[in-house]
């Protein structure tokens with residue numbers, strides 16, 4: 014297959030749904046070989062059936078450190094030690110007012126949204142440095158890193174930290190020619206908010222009313238930013254957090 018990712022090996026987490034799934038399609042469509050990771054086995058099977066090219070899937074719960082290790086080891090075994098791209102899209106959002114936030118939901122959110130991207134990036138970067146690979150990592154942050162939404166304390170905190178994880182990892186890996194960037198999406202129609210759109214459409218419309226473009230994003234519109242960030246077209250871009258929010262954070 015030809016394309017701008019032809020011959021590149023890419024790990025995409027959260028690939029069974031939403032932005033991760035759209036990113037998998039985008040990268041595969043441009044020639045990448047994928048390792049698609051998610052805890053949703055059926056979703057992964059559905060994704061793989063919809064892709065053309067040479068791809069594998071791994072069902073893994075990324076809240077567990079050992080699962081993150083296995084993801085990178087699986088990729089290294091399958092691709093003879095070469096990983097070019099990592100996209101950290103998997104995350105959860107548990108809506109809970111701060112006074113009701115339990116230790117368990119706080120820890121789970123931080124484990125999946127922050128520790129997993131760190132663990133995966135650390136092991137992927139180690140392999141890139143060892144192999145002399147000038148690779149690229151894209152994290153999926155959120156505009157909630159700068160604009161909190163009530164009831165999202167753990168999620169918002171995790172996304173704020175993902176921004177700075179992105180910037181510090183970019184700083185340390187730049188000398189090796191490795192680039193680390195993030196996209197900060199606004200409201201995007203995915204599995205993460207399917208319940209809100211179904212059960213409380215007025216609240217969803219109210220959120221969108223503050224978006225100058227007056228609509229939510231499609232996952233493909235975020236995937237195209239990710240694809241740019243991990244492509245050679247962004248060869249001088251590192252440590253950037255690219256906002257894709259229809260103008261939400263303009264005011």
Ligand SMILES: NC(=O)c1ccc[n+]([C@@H]2O[C@H](COP(=O)([O-])OP(=O)(O)OC[C@H]3O[C@@H](n4cnc5c(N)ncnc54)[C@H](O)[C@@H]3O)[C@@H](O)[C@H]2O)c1
Nearest residue numbers: 027030031032052074075076103104155200201203204205
């Ligand atoms: N949808 C939005 O409005 C929005 C806005 C800003 C940022 N984001 C970010 O976009 C990214 C993708 O989310 P989405 O909106 O596509 O949601 P989504 O729910 O459609 O997709 C998230 C995927 O992550 C997977 N996942 C969750 N926990 C996991 C775990 N422990 N192990 C493995 N996989 C796990 C889920 O199974 C799911 O397939 C997330 O980082 C999210 O925070 C989304």
